[in-house]
Amino acid sequence: GNSVTQMEGPVTLSEEAFLTINCTYTATGYPSLFWYVQYPGEGLQLLLKATKADDKGSNKGFEATYRKETTSFHLEKGSVQVSDSAVYFCALGIQGAQKLVFGQGTRLTINP
Amino acid sequence: GAVVSQHPSRVICKSGTSVKIECRSLDFQATTMFWYRQFPKKSLMLMATSNEGSKATYEQGVEKDKFLINHASLTLSTLTVTSAHPEDSSFYICSASSSGGPTDTQYFGPGTRLTVL
Numbered sequence: 001g002n003s004v005t006q007m008e009g010p011v012t013l014s015e016e017a018f019l020t021i022n023c024t025y026t027a028t029g030y031p032s033l034f035w036y037v038q039y040p041g042e043g044l045q046l047l048l049k050a051t052k053a054d055d056k057g058s059n060k061g062f063e064a065t066y067r068k069e070t071t072s073f074h075l076e077k078g079s080v081q082v083s084d085s086a087v088y089f090c091a092l093g094i095q096g097a098q099k100l101v102f103g104q105g106t107r108l109t110i111n112p
Numbered sequence: 113g114a115v116v117s118q119h120p121s122r123v124i125c126k127s128g129t130s131v132k133i134e135c136r137s138l139d140f141q142a143t144t145m146f147w148y149r150q151f152p153k154k155s156l157m158l159m160a161t162s163n164e165g166s167k168a169t170y171e172q173g174v175e176k177d178k179f180l181i182n183h184a185s186l187t188l189s190t191l192t193v194t195s196a197h198p199e200d201s202s203f204y205i206c207s208a209s210s211s212g213g214p215t216d217t218q219y220f221g222p223g224t225r226l227t228v229l
Contacts, residue, residue: 043118044156044205098161102155
């Protein structure tokens with residue numbers, strides 16, 4: 001079946017620290033991969049995506065590379081800010097984004 | 113672009129009443145809309161998928177008679193929780209996609225928090 005496993009949270013970092021949130025997946029076929037972010041009290045926002053192996057998605061200083069050989073899509077940012085505090089969801093999409101399967105979410109808190 | 117709105121953002125109702133939640137795509141035509149339920153500190157659970165003008169496809173374990181979905185136009189879908197009970201209290205989120213192609217993306221609404229007393 002299709003599933004996504006994310007690094008368990010919560011994750012707490014200091015401002016300007018390096019961030020990695022691990023995400024691995026199992027899927028039949030060739031899914032698209034997504035990272036969504038949910039700020040407090042808001043809905044999910046698409047952060048970045050990759051549609052095929054070796055693609056790198058990037059946005060707002062975040063990036064993730066679709067690694068087929070390790071079935072991973074780890075989220076990274078070189079220097080986090082307080083405003084990055086949110087819950088991050090990794091997801092895989094079947095037939096593009098026609099059916100999304102989400103990981104359990106990772107709560108990130110950045111302290112000044 | 114790609115904005116999805118939901119109304120209301122919060123609703124409190126008495127047990128036994130029905131509640132309707134609207135989901136609108138504001139600047140694009142949504143061929144497909146999705147309804148999710150999010151439990152506290154948990155991930156999103158897909159409830160159903162609806163295509164404009166067609167009956168919704170419900171995920172296993174979701175009662176179609178309790179969670180009525182209507183996708184009347186390319187910009188509007190509604191979820192009606194019928195005869196709501198306290199266990200239906202949750203955060204309901206809709207999303208929409210435009211073309212259904214391999215590079216398509218789902219855009220999410222801000223969610224509706226339902227509290228059933």
